[in-house]
Amino acid sequence: MAEAIQFLVPRDNVLARRLSIISDLADLLPPECLVHEARGLAPFETDAFIAYRRVPLAVALPRTTVQVAAVLKYCHRYDIPVVPRGAGTSLSGGAIPQEDAVVLCLSKMTRIIEIDYANRTATVQAGVTNLSISDAVGTDGFFYAPDPSSQLACTIGGNIGMNSGGAHCLKYGVTTNNLLGVKLVLIDGTVVELGGKHLDAAGYDLLGLVCGSEGQLGVVTEATVRLIAKPEGARPVLFGFDTCDEAGACVADIIAAGIIPVAIEFMDKPAIEICEAFAKAGYPLDVAALLIVEVEGSEAEMDAMLASIVEIAGRHGVRKVRECQSATEAALIWKGRKSAFGATGRIADYICMDGTVPLGKLSYVLGRTAQIVEGFGLRVANVFHAGDGNMHPLILFNANDPVEAAKAEAAGNEILKLCVEAGGCLTGEHGVGIEKRDLMRYQYSDIDLAQQMDVRGAFDEKWLLNPSKVFPLDGRIRAAC
């Protein structure tokens, strides 16, 4: 199939030196930390955005910051592109390599370095999974708040690269609001420390710049994150509606009333059916739309907040309200929601959009999304962080049918343009990656883009880090490629 998204043309001079590059990398890394056989490289050719695939030149699996620095310094010296990778769960293709690139995969760096309750921080290596931070401090009553649905598998390094969000970010903020410091290796091998255990560092907020920079400013090898005390109690409540419109309007009214629950998640009928098939969480199957609203605090706090939400939902014709009765039930409700994307594989292949819209436009965008997808003769399932207006239409298609695959991509592009037109943005939490790169011009003027590229160039003058991503290939400035 003809690919709609182009990668940079591989550099012949790098491809020609493949064997000597591998031999040089073998001097920098122990044998088990380097993959270079063709068979072994293929599984690294993509991430969770599997429509696009490129087999890399080699994969480095360093164990230490020193090894990361050595590999980067070498690649910088010889103009070899580098694609950083954590667990390879990116939905926007952020970790998809290219033929002339060394993949720098931090999956062996999984040590929790320090838990500091006095300062409410955890310092971990970048390959530590998001959930394992919460697991490590859970019995002491703490957790790490941002919870991408892939939190079981995704790494904190990847979360920083994409400034990841999650269901509970409505109250606690996304990665950037919970990140206090990083150890960052620059492309020339220099190791810098940004931030620390304090809330704000003196000087420029370079930490804020690095968070969400998609691996283009440097490679994070360690992170210090904020820990939060667990609430006294938490209760997810299911609200079932007869139409998506009513559910969408209800979300906008909850937020407009100044109520901030921990999470407001939205699932339409196809999504409910998919999640129920995997998790058997007891989601109502006879409603058109479902909101999972989680409140937390003391019993009295939860009761009071819930009463207000139930009252608002009543005005929008809510048909079913079900309070979760046990911790097991709550766990199943979240398991189903967080497995939604993967569980979609039960019925079809999919691509997942990540546009964010103002809450007042939620119902409108949902309706238009359905029309767009239907216009291409495809189906859509919606499951998303409604409280943040962060939409995730899953466009269902058959990956073995090239015509359908092309239609799915085209439908996705129209939906993202719709989000921008509605006053929102292309990506809420998955990052631009390669998927939304060519749509960046809908979001930004050339001047705005140029400013971002200037910053990128200041960190990585030769544009070696994750070079095919984020910025459209034409009109790049200061790019050596």
Place this chain on the structure above:
Amino acid sequence: MQTSFTTEQLADPNVAESEKILRRCVHCGFCTATCPTYVTLGNELDSPRGRIYLIKEMLENGRPADAETVTHIDRCLSCLSCVTTCPSGVDYMHLVDHARAHIENTYRRPLADRLIRSLLAAILPYPARFRAALQLARLGRPLAPVFARVPALAPIAAMLSLAPVRRARTAAVTDPQPVSTPRRGRVAILSGCAQSVLDPGINAATRRLLTRFDVEIVAPRGEGCCGALVHHLGREDEALAFARRNVDAWIGEIEGGGLDAIIITASGCGTTVKDYGHMLRLDPLYADKAARVSALARDITEYLSTLDLPVLESRRLSVAYHSACSLQHGQRITALPKLLLKAAGFTVRDPAEGHLCCGSAGTYNILQPEISAQLKARKVKNIDATKADVVAAGNIGCMTQIATGTAIPVVHTVELLDWAYGGPKPAKLATSGRKDRARPVAAARV
């Protein structure tokens, strides 16, 4: 995900099945997080998602297996933790089974590897041979460190170290006792292979317990190893031969006196017997019979749960319950064994990281001693942290593996249940000088 097979390739029913399985995978990566080898080694190639990719490439290209692919498939424990985790329902078990058979048919392993695998396949499934081999191993044990120094011979060192120091007491195979009528059920118990040699006390406890609760036990002639050991080595013809022999034995009994269940006390075997219907699906003579056998297969804890055993008074003995992968992931039996232990008065503790394999995994601890040792250390650390009085597990492989790492006695779940309901105290507890020597107090039947 997208696949690329020709119509001719898909004419092979095994390829067609694998293609369907591959199509389900959306490459989300969730499986990597709960895979013991990925967690240990941190390399995508040693994760389920990486292996699925390797298998896909191998099958799509219809090429013989290569060393790189074999290395990473060999490192798979077949613990099936990924299957529990996978949201899209990828049937990894049958995919990796297919890959192993493909490897066995198309790849020539190095000599030492071939010899060790042949040795395992020729000895383990046969109790008499295995018993004799253990005698030799006891003599050869002092040589283990010597073998361990030569990488190709490390599996021999692993074998020697795993051999029990003492010979298991041969359990008196008591004839099934007469049961008072009306009986509550009629069952066959898989006598199996390695377990009957390593710990005959497990099935002895099972027989006592079932007989006490008025269940009639029959021992069909001709039944033996379930075939799991060779199945996981990719030796498909041998595995199917074992399966057919057992199907014949059980079908004879089903059609004769009738069977309510085929009881299995080693969960690794249970997963395989429950899969006979699938393994023999392409054999017109056996497909139906095998499906009937699989439908009757029950782990001992599943069957006991149907008997409404009386609730006993609480006793001061804490049990760390080790959930064998073949039980929790292979058969999705998670709560039942713990509920039975609690009802029998034991205090049950869940070790942390219960989803991770102990590294036993059939012959894995012999063929992959390094990874196995790391997983064992991690498992034992979590078990020891529970400070329990005893470890209970439902699979002989795990029991042997864990027992070589911890000072806490390791017994089969059914041995504790037998004891609680009036049987003898498990020998391993009797010698450990632990508390709770009192006989269990049987409460009134409920």
